[in-house]
Amino acid sequence: MLADVQFDIRPHVVVATLTGEVDLSNATQICDAIGEATPNTALGVVLDLSSVDYLDSAGIHLIYRLRENLRARGQKLLLVIPSDSPVQDSLRLAAVTQHLPITPSAAEALAAFAPAEAEAAESPAKDSDRDTPQGEPAV
Amino acid sequence: MTTGSQHLETPQPGAGQVVLPPASPYLAPADQLRILSGLSDPALSEVGLDELLDEVLVRVQQALEVDTVAILLYDPETHQLVARAAKGIEEEVEQGVRVPLGKGFAGRIAAERVAIAIADVDHADILNPILREKRIRSLLGLPLVVEGDLIGVLHVGSLVPRIFGERDLAVLQVAAARVAPGIERARLYSALEREHRLAVVLQRSLLPRELAGVVGVGVAARYLPARDGVGGDWYDVIELPHGLVGIAIGDVVGHGMRAAALMGEVRFALHAYALEGHAPGRTLELVDRYVQTMRERPMATAAYAVFDAETGRLTLATAGHLPPIIFGPTRAGAIEVEPAAPLGAFPYGNCPEHELTLASGEMIVMYTDGLVERRGTALAQGIDDLLTMVSAAGSAEQVCRSAMRGLVPPEGLDDDVAMLVLHNLPVPAQLRMHLAADPGTLAGVRRVIRRWLRERDADSGDVNEITLAVGEACANAVEHAYSPGPAWFELDATESDGEVTIAVRDTGRWREARGDNRGRGLRIIDAAMSDVELTPTSTGTEIVMRRRLRAA
Numbered sequence: 001m002l003a004d005v006q007f008d009i010r011p012h013v014v015v016a017t018l019t020g021e022v023d024l025s026n027a028t029q030i031c032d033a034i035g036e037a038t039p040n041t042a043l044g045v046v047l048d049l050s051s052v053d054y055l056d057s058a059g060i061h062l063i064y065r066l067r068e069n070l071r072a073r074g075q076k077l078l079l080v081i082p083s084d085s086p087v088q089d090s091l092r093l094a095a096v097t098q099h100l101p102i103t104p105s106a107a108e109a110l111a112a113f114a115p116a117e118a119e120a121a122e123s124p125a126k127d128s129d130r131d132t133p134q135g136e137p138a139v
Numbered sequence: 140m141t142t143g144s145q146h147l148e149t150p151q152p153g154a155g156q157v158v159l160p161p162a163s164p165y166l167a168p169a170d171q172l173r174i175l176s177g178l179s180d181p182a183l184s185e186v187g188l189d190e191l192l193d194e195v196l197v198r199v200q201q202a203l204e205v206d207t208v209a210i211l212l213y214d215p216e217t218h219q220l221v222a223r224a225a226k227g228i229e230e231e232v233e234q235g236v237r238v239p240l241g242k243g244f245a246g247r248i249a250a251e252r253v254a255i256a257i258a259d260v261d262h263a264d265i266l267n268p269i270l271r272e273k274r275i276r277s278l279l280g281l282p283l284v285v286e287g288d289l290i291g292v293l294h295v296g297s298l299v300p301r302i303f304g305e306r307d308l309a310v311l312q313v314a315a316a317r318v319a320p321g322i323e324r325a326r327l328y329s330a331l332e333r334e335h336r337l338a339v340v341l342q343r344s345l346l347p348r349e350l351a352g353v354v355g356v357g358v359a360a361r362y363l364p365a366r367d368g369v370g371g372d373w374y375d376v377i378e379l380p381h382g383l384v385g386i387a388i389g390d391v392v393g394h395g396m397r398a399a400a401l402m403g404e405v406r407f408a409l410h411a412y413a414l415e416g417h418a419p420g421r422t423l424e425l426v427d428r429y430v431q432t433m434r435e436r437p438m439a440t441a442a443y444a445v446f447d448a449e450t451g452r453l454t455l456a457t458a459g460h461l462p463p464i465i466f467g468p469t470r471a472g473a474i475e476v477e478p479a480a481p482l483g484a485f486p487y488g489n490c491p492e493h494e495l496t497l498a499s500g501e502m503i504v505m506y507t508d509g510l511v512e513r514r515g516t517a518l519a520q521g522i523d524d525l526l527t528m529v530s531a532a533g534s535a536e537q538v539c540r541s542a543m544r545g546l547v548p549p550e551g552l553d554d555d556v557a558m559l560v561l562h563n564l565p566v567p568a569q570l571r572m573h574l575a576a577d578p579g580t581l582a583g584v585r586r587v588i589r590r591w592l593r594e595r596d597a598d599s600g601d602v603n604e605i606t607l608a609v610g611e612a613c614a615n616a617v618e619h620a621y622s623p624g625p626a627w628f629e630l631d632a633t634e635s636d637g638e639v640t641i642a643v644r645d646t647g648r649w650r651e652a653r654g655d656n657r658g659r660g661l662r663i664i665d666a667a668m669s670d671v672e673l674t675p676t677s678t679g680t681e682i683v684m685r686r687r688l689r690a691a
Contacts, residue, residue: 001378001379001380001414002378002380002382002582003380004380019380019381020380020381021381021382021582021585023578023581023582023610023614024578024581024614024617024618025578025579025581025582053381053382054582054585054606054607054610056607056610056611056614056660056663057611057614057659057660057663058614060659061659086603089603089604089607090607090663092666093604093607093662093663093666093667094659094662094663094666095662095666096659
């Protein structure tokens with residue numbers, strides 16, 4: 001088993017924690033699995049890559065594809081990648097670091113969703129609000 | 140079978156049935172006996188139940204000059220007689236006639252263990268409609284008994300009215316006496332045979348169908364049933380997260396289907412706990428807890444090790460199992476393990492772990508006791524013999540072959556045997572790999588490259604970046620490989636004066652970056668390596684990458 005994904009389905013955010021190695025053999029399945037696990041009512045996804053040992057261009061493609069898929073549903077993607085992660089090497093060599101919404105820890109990623117979550121909790125019926133959440137990086 | 144106790148009986152005298160006095164030892168004419176004597180032929184004890192029954196039918200029909208012969212066997216589970224073989228009334232068998240004990244002609248013979256003659260079927264208590272439909276007029280039957288146990292009923296019939304007498308009974312008794320033990324033996328044998336066959340199928344289906352192929356690691360395994368059938372020995376190879384390989388072996392005490400089924404349970408439990416990523420000691424402890432909860436708690440031992448092909452590190456834990464052996468160019472011997480209790484032996488058992496390193500080229504051999512335990516030989520001697528037997532082997536497969544050839548006696552094994560070998564394949568300085576163009580091989584290639592780079596004193600930055608570049612080049616080869624059937628690609632790696640040169644050749648046409656994905660892959664290769672050449676060859680594309688190691 002090269003990699004595994006664990007899901008924490010929270011009221012407004014899905015935290016997907018990826019472990020192992022991501023390459024051509026599993027990237028597409030992982031991307032699809034995260035999309036499947038994310039309910040339409042979620043504000044977005046936190047993809048935690050802290051425990052990923054290896055991620056190549058197929059993995060980077062996964063991130064872009066997932067972001068596209070989520071955006072089409074009005075949902076956001078935040079990545080958790082600590083500075084000493086080997087994933088940082090991949091993103092740097094592919095020169096995509098600047099284009100991706102990266103936070104160093106899951107706590108910070110969740111905090112970034114907090115304002116939008118608070119708003120969603122106040123007016124759960126107002127689906128349209130989800131397109132313009134406040135106080136978090138535009139993804 | 141005691142022929143002397145048999146006598147003919149008719150349930151209702153005067154209703155077409157004839158009572159005869161108890162049979163006295165009666166000598167049938169020589170030709171009758173000659174026909175029946177064939178039933179004592181030793182060769183007949185070798186044939187299967189069906190052939191034996193056929194032989195009985197033919198000979199009885201000849202000797203008594205009757206139109207029908209039938210054998211019903213007693214099924215103790217349902218207390219019924221089941222038509223098993225017939226001549227002249229084949230429908231009995233075809234329709235699977237079953238007669239309850241005590242009912243009708245055959246049922247009464249069996250229940251009361253008496254011989255019965257019926258002169259006129261029309262006036263008798265006959266259950267089986269086939270006998271009437273076939274227009275059988277007269278019947279004679281007797282029970283088949285072996286050592287006091289009823290095994291069935293043998294009966295003959297005539298289409299013309301006939302009064303079967305003592306003389307006919309005597310002939311039938313001779314036939315029954317000769318054949319009953321053979322039937323019993325054949326039946327027991329076929330039951331055993333069936334159990335044996337099922338157990339072998341079960342055992343096979345419970346063992347891994349094919350071993351996980353891991354680049355850089357050689358794995359081979361064997362399972363051999365004992366002479367008398369399968370047991371509870373097993374092995375497993377588990378691909379774990381983070382590129383680790385789990386190897387396990389175990390033994391559930393016992394034989395046959397039960398041991399095989401329990402073995403399956405223990406193996407699956409270990410496999411599942413191992414996949415959760417637990418270390419070997421904890422994995423065995425969890426299996427121990429699982430075994431504690433099993434209703435039919437087996438006596439079981441196991442050994443489980445996790446191997447890191449990148450570093451050669453091996454973590455081993457055992458639960459009452461024999462110590463694996465390690466051998467290679469510079470050492471050979473059993474691993475000294477702190478003994479731990481078998482699985483399920485004590486509540487909250489604990490399994491200490493042993494850390495060791497498999498040097499390049501070394502192998503670890505796990506086995507079950509059947510391989511090294513010989514009557515009259517010390518265990519240490521058996522392990523020494525195993526070491527001697529395999530010392531010249533150059534691959535995991537050869538180790539298995541040598542051990543099987545040298546340690547399995549020609550007459551077969553008393554106990555079943557499992558063995559599993561893991562070979563830490565050497566990574567040569569001049570690395571050349573021929574690889575299946577399959578995404579599944581990429582992780583293994585990366586592991587070999589990482590190890591090769593570390594052995595060239597590359598630092599972690601070198602290792603990560605060069606591995607990424609090689610991974611991208613290989614992914615490209617896999618994506619572009621086109622051929623009907625299996626496709627391959629090649630990887631060469633050399634180092635000279637601190638500069639590594641890695642070439643990846645595929646059998647496909649290089650395609651221009653298609654979409655962002657491939658474009659990023661090429662960007663990664665360009666950024667990670669100092670020099671990149673892309674050359675179309677006659678068969679495909681070659682990419683040659685160079686980089687000076689930082690430490691150099």
